[in-house]
Amino acid sequence: MHFEPHVAMARPLGGVTEEFGHVVGDDIRLAYVHHRPVASRDVCVVILGPIGAERERAYRTIVELARSLAQRGYEVLRYDHRGIGESDGDFEDATIGLWASDARRVVESVRAVFSSKRKTTFLGVRMGALIASELFADGFGDAAIFLGSGDGQTLLRDASRRALVADSMHGNAARSVDDDSSANSPNRSVVGYSAISAGREARVDGYLWRPRLVSEAAAHRFRKPDHGDVRPWLQVELRGLATNARKTLAYTGSAPSGLAASGSASSGLAALGSVIGSDRNGDPRTSHAIALNAPKFWESSPQLVPENGELFDAIGAWCEQIGLEEQAR
Amino acid sequence: MRRSPNFLSQANMQTGSHATSHAVSHAPAIAVAHGVVRRPAVRRKFEVFSWRNEAILATHHVPDDRMRRSNLALVLVNAGPAPRAGNSDLSTRIADRVAQVGVPSFRLDFPGVGDSTGHSYKRLEEFRLAAQEDPLDDVLADVVEQTCARFGIERVLVGGLCAGAVVSIRGARRMGRRCAGLVLLEPDLLDARLAVGGVPAGVRVSVERVLRGLERRRWTSSIGRLARRFYEGLEHGRMPDGISRDVVDAWITLTESRVPTFLAVAEGLTYDTLCARVAVASGFELQPIGARENRTPPTGVSCLKLTGTNHLFTAGEAPDRIPDALAAWSQSFA
Numbered sequence: 001m002h003f004e005p006h007v008a009m010a011r012p013l014g015g016v017t018e019e020f021g022h023v024v025g026d027d028i029r030l031a032y033v034h035h036r037p038v039a040s041r042d043v044c045v046v047i048l049g050p051i052g053a054e055r056e057r058a059y060r061t062i063v064e065l066a067r068s069l070a071q072r073g074y075e076v077l078r079y080d081h082r083g084i085g086e087s088d089g090d091f092e093d094a095t096i097g098l099w100a101s102d103a104r105r106v107v108e109s110v111r112a113v114f115s116s117k118r119k120t121t122f123l124g125v126r127m128g129a130l131i132a133s134e135l136f137a138d139g140f141g142d143a144a145i146f147l148g149s150g151d152g153q154t155l156l157r158d159a160s161r162r163a164l165v166a167d168s169m170h171g172n173a174a175r176s177v178d179d180d181s182s183a184n185s186p187n188r189s190v191v192g193y194s195a196i197s198a199g200r201e202a203r204v205d206g207y208l209w210r211p212r213l214v215s216e217a218a219a220h221r222f223r224k225p226d227h228g229d230v231r232p233w234l235q236v237e238l239r240g241l242a243t244n245a246r247k248t249l250a251y252t253g254s255a256p257s258g259l260a261a262s263g264s265a266s267s268g269l270a271a272l273g274s275v276i277g278s279d280r281n282g283d284p285r286t287s288h289a290i291a292l293n294a295p296k297f298w299e300s301s302p303q304l305v306p307e308n309g310e311l312f313d314a315i316g317a318w319c320e321q322i323g324l325e326e327q328a329r
Numbered sequence: 330m331r332r333s334p335n336f337l338s339q340a341n342m343q344t345g346s347h348a349t350s351h352a353v354s355h356a357p358a359i360a361v362a363h364g365v366v367r368r369p370a371v372r373r374k375f376e377v378f379s380w381r382n383e384a385i386l387a388t389h390h391v392p393d394d395r396m397r398r399s400n401l402a403l404v405l406v407n408a409g410p411a412p413r414a415g416n417s418d419l420s421t422r423i424a425d426r427v428a429q430v431g432v433p434s435f436r437l438d439f440p441g442v443g444d445s446t447g448h449s450y451k452r453l454e455e456f457r458l459a460a461q462e463d464p465l466d467d468v469l470a471d472v473v474e475q476t477c478a479r480f481g482i483e484r485v486l487v488g489g490l491c492a493g494a495v496v497s498i499r500g501a502r503r504m505g506r507r508c509a510g511l512v513l514l515e516p517d518l519l520d521a522r523l524a525v526g527g528v529p530a531g532v533r534v535s536v537e538r539v540l541r542g543l544e545r546r547r548w549t550s551s552i553g554r555l556a557r558r559f560y561e562g563l564e565h566g567r568m569p570d571g572i573s574r575d576v577v578d579a580w581i582t583l584t585e586s587r588v589p590t591f592l593a594v595a596e597g598l599t600y601d602t603l604c605a606r607v608a609v610a611s612g613f614e615l616q617p618i619g620a621r622e623n624r625t626p627p628t629g630v631s632c633l634k635l636t637g638t639n640h641l642f643t644a645g646e647a648p649d650r651i652p653d654a655l656a657a658w659s660q661s662f663a
Contacts, residue, residue, distance in 0.1 A: 006375040009384040009446075020375035020386065020444070031373070033444065053643075056411040060442065060449050085414045085421070086373065086388060167644050206417020206643030304410040304456070305449040 001025040001109040003032070014038075014071040022088075023079060023106055030102060031086030032079040035070035043143075043319050044118045045069055046110055047078035048103055048128030050148075052159055053205040054298040055085060058125060060305045061297040065123075068312045074319055075118065077110055081127075091207045095216040096152045100131045107140055119143060121319060126298055127155055130222050136233065137223040143322050144233040145315060148298075149224065152217030153197075156209075160196060162300070163205045234318055235289035236311070238296045290314065371428040376479075378437070378472045385472055386444035387437035388413060388421075389480075390428035400483040401509055401662050403427045403434040404473055406465075406497060408490035408514075408641075409456045412443030415490065416641040419514075419648060426652035430660040433480065437472055439465055439496075457521035460492035461499075461573050469500035473507060486659060488512020488591070491640065495576050501588065502579045509662060510627070511583065511590040512655065515600045515640050518607065520573045534571035536560065541599050550597070557602060568610040569603055581611045589627040591618075591658045593651050595642070596634040604632070618654060627661055 005021035017036040022029040047066060050058055066076040081099045083091035111120060119142040124132030129146040136144045150158065196202050199211045225233045292314070295306035371390050378385040392399070405420045407413060413436040414421045424434035440447030442456075450456040459465055473485050486509055487497045494516035501508040523534060540560060543553030568577070584590060592615065594601040608615050608630065615632040633654050637645035 007377045009377045009386070018444070020377075022373075029373075031375075053417065056414075056416060059412045060410070063444060064449065085412070085418060086375075088373070091418075163643075167639065203644060203648070206419065206641070206648050208648075304453055305451055 001105045003034075003109065003113060004029075005034075014067075016067065016070040023109060025102070025105055028082055028102065029088040030079050030082060030106065032077060032106075033066070035066050035076040035078075037070045037073045037075065039073055040075050041073040042118055043121055043322055044075040044077070044110065044114045045121045045123050045319065046107060046141075047076065048122060048124040048132050049078060049080070050126035050128055050298050051081055051084055051099075052207055053163070053300075054126055054159065055080075057300060058298040061308055062125065064305065065308070065312055065315065069316060069319065072316050072320065075114060077106075079106060092210055095213055096127070096130070096220045097216055099127070100134050100220070103131050104135060104138075104140065107135060119322060121145065121322065123315070124148070126150065130155060130220060133223045133225075134220065136225055136231075141231070143231055143319075144225070145318065146222075146233070146235045147238065149222045149235060149237075151222050152220030153214070156214055156217050160202075160204045160209070166300075232318075232322055236314070237289065237291040238294045238311070239291055240293070240296050240299075371425050376435070376476075378475045380440065380468045380471050382446075383440040384446045385437055385440065385468065386413070387435050387472070387476075388424070390424040390434040390436075392428045392431045392433055396431035397663075399431050399433065399663065400481070401432055401486065401659070402476065402480070402482045402484075403432055403486045403488070403512070403659060404469070404476065405434070405436045405512070406469060406487070406489040406493040407437075407439050407442045408493045409453055409460075410442070410450070413438045417643045417648060419490070419642055419651065422648060422652045423655055426656040427659050430656045431663070432486075432656075432659045433482070435476055437469075439468055454521065457492050457517065460495045460517070461521045461576060465496045466499035466503055469496055470503040473500070473504060477507065483507075484509035486510040486512055486591075486662075488514065490514040490642070491517045495573070498576055498580050498583065501583055508583075508588055510658075511580075511588060513580075513590055514593045514642065514651065515595060515598075516576075516580075516592070516604070518572045518577055518600065518603050520571055523571050531570060533569075537569060537571055541602075544597065544599075544602075554597065561602075561606065564606070566610055567606075569606045572603065572607070577607055577611075580607075581613070584611075584613050584630060587628065590630040591627070591633070591655055592630050593633045593635065593642070593647075593654070595638045595640060595647075596636045598640060600640070601634060618658070625661060627658055631658060 001023050003021060004024050005019050007021075008017055008019040015038045019034040019036060021032060021034075023032050047062060049055055049062055062078060066078055069076050080087040081094070082089035082102055083094040107120065114120075120140075122132035122136060122141045122144040124130070124144070124146050126148040129148040130150060130152060132141075132144055133146060133149075135141060196204075196209055196211070197214045201211065202209050224235070225231070292311060294308060294311045295301065297306050297308060370393050374389045374391060376387045376389050378387060403424065405413070405415070405424060408416060415423075415436070420436050424436050427434045438445040441449050450459065469487065473487065476482060477485070484507060485504075487501055487504070488494060488511055489497050491514070494513040495518075497511055497513065498516070501511055537560075540553055540557045543549045544557060546553070568574075580590070592604060594604055605615065613630055615630050618631040618633050633651065635642070635645060635647045635650060638647040642648060642651060
């Protein structure tokens with residue numbers, strides 16, 4: 001794959017340039033945005049986003065997150081999966097395996113372009129997190145942040161359930177495209193996930209789901225990195241907005257984990273410190289997870305772009321930590 | 330793996346003056362071979378426009394070089410929170426399909442939405458209000474002028490879904506002859522200030538709101554439908570209360586000025602009933618259209634009613650039928 005830039009715009013804030021174009025392979029053109037800081041650090045963040053309606057809801061938040069990271073000095077690259085948004089291809093022909101294969105090729109190209117000296121960090125959101133976990137488990141990338149940890153079928157079931165509820169509420173339940181008997185009826189047959197997985201086609205959130213998408217999804221499970229993995233990774237659980245806005249912390253695994261406080265005088269690390277409280281006694285390279293009382297920005301909500309400053313700070317601080325570690329080495 | 334020499338440099342980046350150069354020929358729009366429909370390829374390119382201090386990002390759907398060059402273009406705007414691809418990529422489908430019949434299409438992000446710069450809209454109501462009151466129509470009119478100058482386009486069809494349709498109506502009013510037609514998909518004709526509680530609602534507004542609410546819910550829709558018909562019988566010929574008069578008046582003025590409209594509504598839902606009442610009250614006819622090609626230039630309001638779908642057109646046959654019908658409608662301008 002190679003990068004084919006079309007336009008670039010200079011951001012008024014922080015002097016970060018954004019470049020828009022396509023990453024072109026033999027069979028596909030994927031739309032990308034490259035956020036280029038003026039003075040770039042050693043960490044390059046590749047954002048793997050969600051699909052379908054979740055992409056729409058999360059889009060602006062991800063744009064803001066990318067801009068926030070770029071203003072901190074990180075190269076950020078985000079792109080659309082095949083058949084979705086600005087990328088070419090048909091959603092109907094896509095599978096998670098195909099998206100993962102595209103991601104692999106994009107990441108390989110990024111490494112070639114950004115120079116292999118830069119540390120590649122995956123930032124996966126929902127479906128992007130699943131794909132990032134697979135790539136990371138296969139040895140790609142130097143660090144990873146996962147927002148969401150669902151398996152392939154769980155993520156698809158989630159999406160279809162939400163679409164079904166919304167459509168049923170409005171009397172427009174999703175229906176099988178081959179169900180001719182209901183074609184002219186206002187009371188169309190409801191197609192649940194079980195029917196889809198049994199081989200029926202259906203429109204979910206406007207996208208035509210083919211049986212292959214669902215059957216193939218069974219092969220994709222979220223692969224949480226080993227605690228023995230020396231590469232840093234962070235699993236962020238967003239718990240939604242709670243009335244009690246107290247920050248909570250939950251660790252996965254039995255090993256004590258957290259980020260080292262040493263050499264962390266920067267404001268970014270201070271922000272992360274507030275998230276993880278006083279449990280900063282672990283090895284900075286130890287795998288860990290945090291939970292935040294922050295909105296799940298990919299879900300439907302009256303808030304188009306929720307306040308996610310804390311999340312942005314936490315991710316920025318974590319990236320900063322990786323950079324400090326690299327410098328120390 | 331091939332590295333582009335341009336990546337991380339600005340060489341060869343388009344700044345706007347050399348985007349398209351269509352060969353002028355008359356290749357058929359659609360070829361059918363062995364029963365398989367093959368449509369001309371469409372290339373997508375990104376464009377940056379400017380408005381005041383903001384950078385406006387757009388996607389340009391470039392028709393196949395073999396297509397006859399069109400001096401007409403389609404410009405689609407955001408419906409609200411969704412980026413320029415639209416809800417479920419509806420705008421992308423429409424732009425692809427319209428470009429396949431030779432009409433270049435553009436989808437743009439308003440300031441604060443999608444990839445454009447600007448302060449993000451935090452709540453849906455903020456965007457609805459902005460669509461009716463803020464200078465988004467100025468953004469649209471300005472970007473349309475830049476588009477025409479950059480690509481040698483003479484006239485445009487402007488449109489969008491929901492609040493995007495509102496901005497399109499307001500923008501078209503400013504464009505004068507530049508606007509060849511309106512594309513209104515479930516236009517949000519309700520007064521946004523009432524929706525956010527900015528002004529007190531009157532009795533008629535409240536009654537109409539309750540009826541709409543009843544009709545929207547699956548379990549009360551038939552009762553709601555009956556109640557609405559009875560109510561509309563009493564109200565026959567009167568403009569519904571609670572609508573944005575400024576927007577509706579602009580639409581009526583444009584229609585009277587012979588600017589044709591492509592109107593798509595979800596049958597039986599809010600904007601179907603509202604548009605029907607506006608049409609009755611203002612004395613224009615909603616002409617039903619199908620997906621078949623129409624070779625005569627459209628006039629008046631051509632209406633596509635879709636059953637079994639929702640306000641965002643993400644259910645039923647809407648994602649397929651709207652692009653086809655709109656492509657046929659756009660082609661008839663040639």
